[in-house]
Amino acid sequence: MIAKSEMRDEELVGRCAEGDNEAASELVSRYMQKLLQLAQLLAPEQRGNYEDIVQDVFLKAFKNIHLFQGNASFKTWLYAIARVTSQDWRRNFFRRSLHLLSPLTEHENEFISLPDAEPAILNRLATEESTRLLRQALERLPHKLKTALILREWDGLSYDEIAEILAVPSGTVRSRIHNARALLAAALKEDL
Amino acid sequence: MTYKIDCERTTALLSAYMDNELHRKAKSIVASHIASCPACARRLKLLTSLSAGMAAIQEQPLVGSNFRDKILTRLANYRNGEPERKEIATRLVPLLAAMAACLLFIGAGLLPYAPAASGPLLSLDDCEQQILQDSAPTHGSFSAQAF
Numbered sequence: 001m002i003a004k005s006e007m008r009d010e011e012l013v014g015r016c017a018e019g020d021n022e023a024a025s026e027l028v029s030r031y032m033q034k035l036l037q038l039a040q041l042l043a044p045e046q047r048g049n050y051e052d053i054v055q056d057v058f059l060k061a062f063k064n065i066h067l068f069q070g071n072a073s074f075k076t077w078l079y080a081i082a083r084v085t086s087q088d089w090r091r092n093f094f095r096r097s098l099h100l101l102s103p104l105t106e107h108e109n110e111f112i113s114l115p116d117a118e119p120a121i122l123n124r125l126a127t128e129e130s131t132r133l134l135r136q137a138l139e140r141l142p143h144k145l146k147t148a149l150i151l152r153e154w155d156g157l158s159y160d161e162i163a164e165i166l167a168v169p170s171g172t173v174r175s176r177i178h179n180a181r182a183l184l185a186a187a188l189k190e191d192l
Numbered sequence: 193m194t195y196k197i198d199c200e201r202t203t204a205l206l207s208a209y210m211d212n213e214l215h216r217k218a219k220s221i222v223a224s225h226i227a228s229c230p231a232c233a234r235r236l237k238l239l240t241s242l243s244a245g246m247a248a249i250q251e252q253p254l255v256g257s258n259f260r261d262k263i264l265t266r267l268a269n270y271r272n273g274e275p276e277r278k279e280i281a282t283r284l285v286p287l288l289a290a291m292a293a294c295l296l297f298i299g300a301g302l303l304p305y306a307p308a309a310s311g312p313l314l315s316l317d318d319c320e321q322q323i324l325q326d327s328a329p330t331h332g333s334f335s336a337q338a339f
Contacts (some may be wrong), residue, residue, distance in 0.1 A: 013252055019271070021264070021267075021268070023239050023259070024264065024265055024267055028260055028264060029260060029261050032255060032259060032260060032263065033252050033253055033255055036253040036255060037251070037252075037253050038254065048337055050253075051256065051262075053260075054263070055262060055263050055266055058263045058266075058267065059263075059266055059267060059270060062270070063270065065257070074294060099305070106326060111204065113203065114203050114206065114207075114235055114239070116231065116234075116235070117231075117234035117235045117237060117238035119234075122234070122241060125242065125245055126241070127242040130245055131245065131248055134207070134242070134245045134246070134248075134249055135249050138246075138249070142254060144262070149246070152211065153246040153247065153250075154244060154247075154250050158213070159208070159211070159213045174207070174208050174213065177207055177208075177211070178204070178207040181207050181239060181242055184242055185238055185239075185242060
């Protein structure tokens with residue numbers, strides 16, 4: 001018999017739908033940290049509520065697990081629930097100022113040029129100091145760009161998967177990721 | 193037929209190229225440009241270095257020791273048919289609103305019988321005396337307090 005920890009997500013989902021608590025527990029263990037990270041990206045002003053958001057995400061997912069049809073991966077499906085749940089939390093938070101829901105429209109339609117890759121930047125990226133600089137530059141990115149980049153870099157998701165999670169066209173994901181990288185490179189260049 | 197693109201267009205596609213998100217044809221055009229253009233090759237190296245840097249700074253958020261248990265408890269409660277805190281609140285709000293409305297209605301009905309806002313409670317005899325005084329003609333009489 002295969003251990004739960006070695007099962008694929010979709011297999012665990014099937015068991016979870018039949019009421020298997022251990023399968024649910026394994027899915028929670030796999031995704032709780034990732035979802036916390038995603039909640040921080042999707043609802044940055046909800047500091048202190050991230051764990052509650054993630055609890056809501058899991059509960060919604062388990063309540064509706066019978067609706068999961070496997071068209072997308074379980075991860076994409078779960079992340080899409082996280083996006084909707086985070087929006088709900090933000091909507092409640094900004095009930096009286098809904099325009100704040102999309103405060104970062106800059107860089108959405110513009111194309112940011114990648115700076116010339118001078119040897120100095122490449123050398124800088126090879127140093128230990130680059131870790132600190134990169135972390136600082138990442139913090140300063142507009143959060144829509146940062147979210148798309150992190151889903152790509154840290155979660156390894158494809159552009160189509162990110163598009164499905166964020167409910168935007170794939171081309172938008174492509175330009176967000178490109179612009180995020182261009183801004184990071186520009187920030188490192190500035191710091192030289 | 194061999195297609196060629198310039199550095200500007202290549203630069204715009206480099207990020208997607210590195211992520212293997214270009215269609216086969218576009219990918220091959222970009223690849224052949226990079227092979228013959230040192231500047232674009234350096235830009236690609238910059239992007240791959242950034243990507244490696246991103247992997248190096250990946251953070252795992254701290255999770256409370258009982259966080260997993262909290263989630264599983266909520267799930268177990270749901271499966272056992274116990275209402276959520278939010279659901280309890282949702283059910284209580286209309287009930288409390290209805291009770292508040294009833295109290296207001298009863299309160300408004302009792303208002304004409306309410307005692308004066310200040311001063312001691314008058315006996316029936318005092319009330320009668322007060323009514324007689326209020327209805328007495330005031331022509332020609334002055335109250336000292338008016339001045």
